[in-house]
Amino acid sequence: MTEAERIQPGDAIHIGPPLTVDRYGPAARANHWVTAASLILLAISGLALFTPSLFFLTDFFGGGQNTRMLHPWFGIVLFVSFFVFFFQLWRANLWTRTDFVWLSRIGDLIAGHEERLPELEKYNAGQKFVFWAMSGLILILIVSGVIIWDQYFADATAIGTKRIAILAHSVAAVLIICVFILHVYAGIWTRGTLRAMTRGSVTGGWAWRHHRKWLRKLAGQHRVGPAE
Amino acid sequence: MMRPDSPRTAAANPPVQPMETNLTERDLIRRSATSSLPPPERQLTEVAKLIDVSKCIGCKACQSACIEWNDTNPAIEENVGVYTNPHDLTADMYTLMRFTEWVNPETDNLEWLIRKDGCMHCSDPGCLKACPSPGAIVQYSNGIVDFVHENCIGCGYCVKGCPFNIPRISKVDHKAYKCTLCSDRVAVGQGPACAKACPTKAIVFGTKEDMKKHADERIADLKSRGYANAGLYDPPGVSGTHVMYVLHHNDKPHIYADLPDNPRISPVVETWKGVTKYVGLAFMGVAAAGSLLHGILGRPNRVTEEDEEAAEELVERKPEARV
Ligand code: SF4
Ligand code: SF4
Ligand code: SF4
Numbered sequence: 001m002t003e004a005e006r007i008q009p010g011d012a013i014h015i016g017p018p019l020t021v022d023r024y025g026p027a028a029r030a031n032h033w034v035t036a037a038s039l040i041l042l043a044i045s046g047l048a049l050f051t052p053s054l055f056f057l058t059d060f061f062g063g064g065q066n067t068r069m070l071h072p073w074f075g076i077v078l079f080v081s082f083f084v085f086f087f088q089l090w091r092a093n094l095w096t097r098t099d100f101v102w103l104s105r106i107g108d109l110i111a112g113h114e115e116r117l118p119e120l121e122k123y124n125a126g127q128k129f130v131f132w133a134m135s136g137l138i139l140i141l142i143v144s145g146v147i148i149w150d151q152y153f154a155d156a157t158a159i160g161t162k163r164i165a166i167l168a169h170s171v172a173a174v175l176i177i178c179v180f181i182l183h184v185y186a187g188i189w190t191r192g193t194l195r196a197m198t199r200g201s202v203t204g205g206w207a208w209r210h211h212r213k214w215l216r217k218l219a220g221q222h223r224v225g226p227a228e
Numbered sequence: 229m230m231r232p233d234s235p236r237t238a239a240a241n242p243p244v245q246p247m248e249t250n251l252t253e254r255d256l257i258r259r260s261a262t263s264s265l266p267p268p269e270r271q272l273t274e275v276a277k278l279i280d281v282s283k284c285i286g287c288k289a290c291q292s293a294c295i296e297w298n299d300t301n302p303a304i305e306e307n308v309g310v311y312t313n314p315h316d317l318t319a320d321m322y323t324l325m326r327f328t329e330w331v332n333p334e335t336d337n338l339e340w341l342i343r344k345d346g347c348m349h350c351s352d353p354g355c356l357k358a359c360p361s362p363g364a365i366v367q368y369s370n371g372i373v374d375f376v377h378e379n380c381i382g383c384g385y386c387v388k389g390c391p392f393n394i395p396r397i398s399k400v401d402h403k404a405y406k407c408t409l410c411s412d413r414v415a416v417g418q419g420p421a422c423a424k425a426c427p428t429k430a431i432v433f434g435t436k437e438d439m440k441k442h443a444d445e446r447i448a449d450l451k452s453r454g455y456a457n458a459g460l461y462d463p464p465g466v467s468g469t470h471v472m473y474v475l476h477h478n479d480k481p482h483i484y485a486d487l488p489d490n491p492r493i494s495p496v497v498e499t500w501k502g503v504t505k506y507v508g509l510a511f512m513g514v515a516a517a518g519s520l521l522h523g524i525l526g527r528p529n530r531v532t533e534e535d536e537e538a539a540e541e542l543v544e545r546k547p548e549a550r551v
Contacts, residue, residue: 013543015543018536019536019539019540019543048360049360049381049383049385050360050505050508051505051509052261052262052263052360052362055261055360055361055362058381063381064361064379064380064381064383065381065382065402067381068381068382068383068402069382069402109529110526112527112529114529148384148388150382150383150384150387150397151382151402154384154387154397159387159388159393160494160496162387162388163388163494163496163497163500164496166385166388166500167496167499167500167504170500170504170505170508171504171508173508174504174507174508174511174512175511177512177515178511178512178515181512181515181516181519182515182519184519185519185522185523188523188528189522189523189526189528189529190528190529191528191529191530191531192530192531203531203536203539204535204536204539204540204542204543205531205532205533205534205535205536205537205538205539206531206535207539208535208536208538208539208542209531209532209535215539215542216542219542219543
């Protein structure tokens with residue numbers, strides 16, 4: 001794969017001032033909000049059926065029958081929106097040797113010594129982990145989810161298969177909620193990240209601090225957008 | 229005369245004067261998705277329906293009686309060359325005669341096995357364990373496991389929990405249906421409709437104790453007639469049931485249209501409803517609480533002025549990058 005492929009089509013520097021860097025275009029951001037909203041709705045409706053202590057959450061969807069009916073449709077939305085995303089981002093999330101080095105020094109990152117870590121492209125190992133974990137878990141969830149979608153597929157599989165599917169579905173759901181918490185918290189902890197999801201851009205300093213190689217490449221490849 | 233807490237037979241004609249229901253919320257010993265159920269104030273006598281497979285002639289009077297009493301309308305289906313009709317239990321057919329032609333390898337005789345399938349009213353009901361909706365499945369202290377349709381959300385978890393493949397979800401109202409053991413009749417002193425309708429008394433109803441005694445007599449009779457393996461099917465894997473069979477071949481229940489030899493709640497279901505739930509909640513709780521704590525106590529990763537300057541400088545240093 002050539003280096004240029006690693007740079008996403010929409011990424012560009014705006015000289016400013018202030019200096020900003022585009023990370024996500026409007027379509028990608030809109031899609032990300034669809035992904036986020038459907039994942040949150042799925043978590044709430046799913047947790048309601050996961051444990052009796054959270055069954056009251058079905059009230060948000062107009063009762064248990066509606067929750068049961070809506071949950072799989074939220075899942076379809078998540079699956080479609082995430083996999084649109086997936087095909088845009090997977091190349092940039094391929095694992096590299098630098099990621100091992102970065103991971104081995106993750107303690108420095110948490111302790112506030114990010115300068116001791118290697119320079120990175122658009123995604124760090126943590127972001128890549130979230131990306132692949134989400135991809136794998138969403139695949140498990142959609143397959144197991146369809147198997148237990150009795151409204152339409154009750155007769156398609158045997159009960160033994162459905163039992164395994166429902167166990168896999170609940171384990172994968174627990175894991176994806178944990179990954180989701182990690183993802184959101186990392187975005188909050190790393191100040192200046194959320195604007196990539198609202199405005200689509202980050203400050204030059206943010207790019208320098210967290211994804212310096214990416215910034216260097218953009219600068220080196222004349223990826224400069226029109227001033228705002 | 230004191231009214232017994234449950235009818236002792238299905239044969240007698242019931243009292244005709246109006247009666248208060250004898251099965252109330254206070255008689256529940258289990259309620260789905262409910263951890264804090266107050267213990268019942270009284271213990272009702274355990275009841276049971278005993279189905280003597282050796283006496284059944286396959287007339288389906290019980291099926292008709294069940295349809296009649298529960299006012300269901302099973303669809304009229306095609307004859308596909310077997311007597312079993314409809315093809316399976318449905319949300320409108322709570323009980324089904326399953327016909328099996330079996331050649332006994334010892335005698336080379338063709339035996340026509342007819343088993344009345346339906347809910348077994350397990351003492352340890354997998355359906356209830358799996359159900360996520362509070363109060364959609366209940367168990368009374370007399371042993372009846374009943375579905376409360378107002379609370380059912382149609383998720384089909386009970387179908388996965390049941391070791392006997394009994395509950396069916398209606399395509400019309402998306403609720404789960406199965407044999408009620410005629411709880412609405414038993415509550416007012418009447419035996420189940422199917423037992424009452426059975427012309428050969430292959431289905432009898434009474435206290436579980438009486439039914440076991442009656443079964444013993446039947447088994448002794450069958451043994452005296454050469455069925456050495458005759459026995460009572462009251463499977464311990466689900467802590468016994470409140471619908472029991474007398475089987476002439478109790479050593480191999482599976483020959484009766486796949487009646488499970490050793491039914492129990494599937495370990496997969498136990499794992500899903502047990503360890504997954506507790507460990508899962510702990511995981512999610514730790515992840516959420518950990519993030520929150522770190523957010524409050526930890527130092528955020530902030531971009532500094534120097535970072536911004538360094539970025540400016542990098543971009544400046546590449547004048548060719550400016551169009
Ligand atoms: S379908 Fe109804 S009875 Fe069955 S598990 Fe779901 S809520 Fe409970
Ligand atoms: S046979 Fe199935 S539906 Fe009936 S009580 Fe047992 S587990 Fe529940
Ligand atoms: S006990 Fe009642 S509901 Fe159950 S099979 Fe007999 S008639 Fe039908």
